[in-house]
Amino acid sequence: MTEDEAPIYMATVSAPTNIACIKYWGKADADWNTPTNDSVSITLDQSDLRAVTTAAASSKFENDRLWLNGEEEEGASESKRFRACVDGVKKLAADPAKWKDMKVHVSSYNTFPTAAGLASSAAGYAALVSALAELMDAKESYKGHLTTIARQGSGSACRSLYGGFVAWRAGTPGGRSDDEVSWSDSMAVQIADENHWPEIRAIIMVVSDAKKDTSSTAGMSTSVATSLLLQHRISKVVPERMESIEKAFLAKDFEAFGELTMRDSNQFHSVCADTYPPIFYMNDVSRQIVRIAHAYNKWAGEIRVAYTYDAGPNAVLYTLDKFVIEVGALMNHYFPSTGAKKFFNDVNYASKIAAFTLDHKLLAMTDKCGRMPLAGDVKMIYHTKSGPGPQVLDNDKDGNLDLETGLNRYTPN
Numbered sequence: 001m002t003e004d005e006a007p008i009y010m011a012t013v014s015a016p017t018n019i020a021c022i023k024y025w026g027k028a029d030a031d032w033n034t035p036t037n038d039s040v041s042i043t044l045d046q047s048d049l050r051a052v053t054t055a056a057a058s059s060k061f062e063n064d065r066l067w068l069n070g071e072e073e074e075g076a077s078e079s080k081r082f083r084a085c086v087d088g089v090k091k092l093a094a095d096p097a098k099w100k101d102m103k104v105h106v107s108s109y110n111t112f113p114t115a116a117g118l119a120s121s122a123a124g125y126a127a128l129v130s131a132l133a134e135l136m137d138a139k140e141s142y143k144g145h146l147t148t149i150a151r152q153g154s155g156s157a158c159r160s161l162y163g164g165f166v167a168w169r170a171g172t173p174g175g176r177s178d179d180e181v182s183w184s185d186s187m188a189v190q191i192a193d194e195n196h197w198p199e200i201r202a203i204i205m206v207v208s209d210a211k212k213d214t215s216s217t218a219g220m221s222t223s224v225a226t227s228l229l230l231q232h233r234i235s236k237v238v239p240e241r242m243e244s245i246e247k248a249f250l251a252k253d254f255e256a257f258g259e260l261t262m263r264d265s266n267q268f269h270s271v272c273a274d275t276y277p278p279i280f281y282m283n284d285v286s287r288q289i290v291r292i293a294h295a296y297n298k299w300a301g302e303i304r305v306a307y308t309y310d311a312g313p314n315a316v317l318y319t320l321d322k323f324v325i326e327v328g329a330l331m332n333h334y335f336p337s338t339g340a341k342k343f344f345n346d347v348n349y350a351s352k353i354a355a356f357t358l359d360h361k362l363l364a365m366t367d368k369c370g371r372m373p374l375a376g377d378v379k380m381i382y383h384t385k386s387g388p389g390p391q392v393l394d395n396d397k398d399g400n401l402d403l404e405t406g407l408n409r410y411t412p413n
C-alpha cells in the first residue's frame with residue numbers, strides 16, 4: 001500500500017461543560033496538573049453547550065495538527081497539554097503499535113464563548129480525550145483512567161468525562177498501587193448520574209463573552225504562592241464541604257446544596273481578592289446578581305436559587321424546575337433582553353418567563369438591591385439542566401474533518 005492509499009481513521013464526539021459547586025483553585029503539582037483540593041461539579045446538558053471534536057489518524061499525515069473553531073493553531077500540537085492527551089491515549093489503545101507513529105489531526109469547536117469563564121477548556125479537553133479514545137479503541141486499566149489523562153489537558157476537564165454530579169479526588173504523589181504513574185489516583189469519580197436529581201436546572205447569565213485577562217493557570221499559581229486564605233481553604237474548609245455537599249446532593253437537599261455552592265463561590269473569589277496582587281473575576285453586574293439572588297431567597301424564606309462564578313463574571317444559577325420560571329423572570333426583569341436573536345437559547349423558556357407575573361412584594365424587596373432594569377449588561381441567558389458525559393457522533397454528518405483528506409472542514413457560521 002502506498003502512502004496515498006493509507007487509510008484515514010476518524011472519530012467524532014461531543015463533550016459537555018461542567019460548573020463546579022466546590023471549586024478547584026490551586027495546583028499541588030504543576031507538571032502533573034493535580035489540584036490542592038478535591039472539587040465537585042454538575043455536568044451540563046450538551047444540547048446547547050458543548051465541544052464537538054473530530055480526531056483522525058493516518059500514516060499519510062505528516063504532522064500533528066489542530067484546528068480550533070475553524071482556525072489552525074500553529075504549534076498548538078506541541079503544547080504540553082495537547083501532547084499529554086494524545087500520547088496518554090495512545091498508550092491505552094487496544095493495539096498501541098498501530099497508532100504509535102501515526103500523526104493525528106484534530107478539529108474542535110465550542111458552541112459557546114471560549115475562555116470567558118464558561119468552562120470551555122473543560123469541554124474541549126474532555127472532547128479531545130474522548131475522541132482519541134474512541135478513535136484508538138482505548139481501554140482503561142481502571143475506572144477513571146481516561147480522566148487522569150483529560151486532567152493533564154485541563155484540570156476541570158476530568159469532571160466532564162462523566163454526567164451528573166462528579167467529584168475530582170485530588171490524589172497523592174505516589175498514585176494508585178496498581179499503576180506506576182505519579183498521581184494516578186487524581187481522577188474524576190461520578191457521585192450520581194444525571195437522572196438522580198432530574199429537577200436540577202441551571203441558568204447561565206453571560207455577563208461578558210470576552211476572553212478573561214488572568215488565565216486560571218496563572219491566577220491559581222499566584223494564589224498558591226501568596227494567599228493564606230487558600231491554605232486554610234485547602235486544609236479545613238474544602239474537606240468538610242465536600243462531605244456535606246455530596247450528602248446534600250444524594251439526599252436532594254437543595255437548601256444545603258445551595259448554601260454550600262454559594263459559600264464556596266464566595267470563598268473562591270475571596271481567595272482571589274486575598275491573592276497578592278489581587279485577581280478580580282466578578283464585576284459589578286456579577287455582584288448585583290448575587291444581591292438579587294439573596295433578596296429572592298429571603299423573600300421565599302428558603303433557598304430557591306444558588307449562584308456560582310468561575311474565573312470570569314458570568315453567573316451560573318442552580319435552581320429546581322419548580323422555580324426556574326420565577327428565577328428567570330426575576331433576573332430578566334433586571335437584566336432585560338438586548339433584543340439579540342439568540343439572547344435566549346431556549347425560546348420556549350423565554351416565552352414562559354415573559355408570561356410570568358412576579359409578586360409585587362418580591363419586587364419591592366429586590367428593588368432595594370439598587371439595580372435599575374437595563375438591557376445590555378447581560379448578553380445572553382442559557383436555560384439548561386444536567387446531562388450525560390461525552391457522546392459519539394457520526395463523522396460524515398457531524399465531523400469537522402474531511403473524510404478524504406483529513407483536513408479541517410468546519411467553519412463557524
Ligand code: DP6
Nearest residue numbers: 020023024154155156216217310311
Ligand atoms: C475556577 O481547569 O481551567 O473553573 O487545570 O489550569 O486548565 P487548568 O485550570 P481550569 O480551572 C478551573 C477553575 C475553576 C474552578 C473549577 O472548575 O473547579
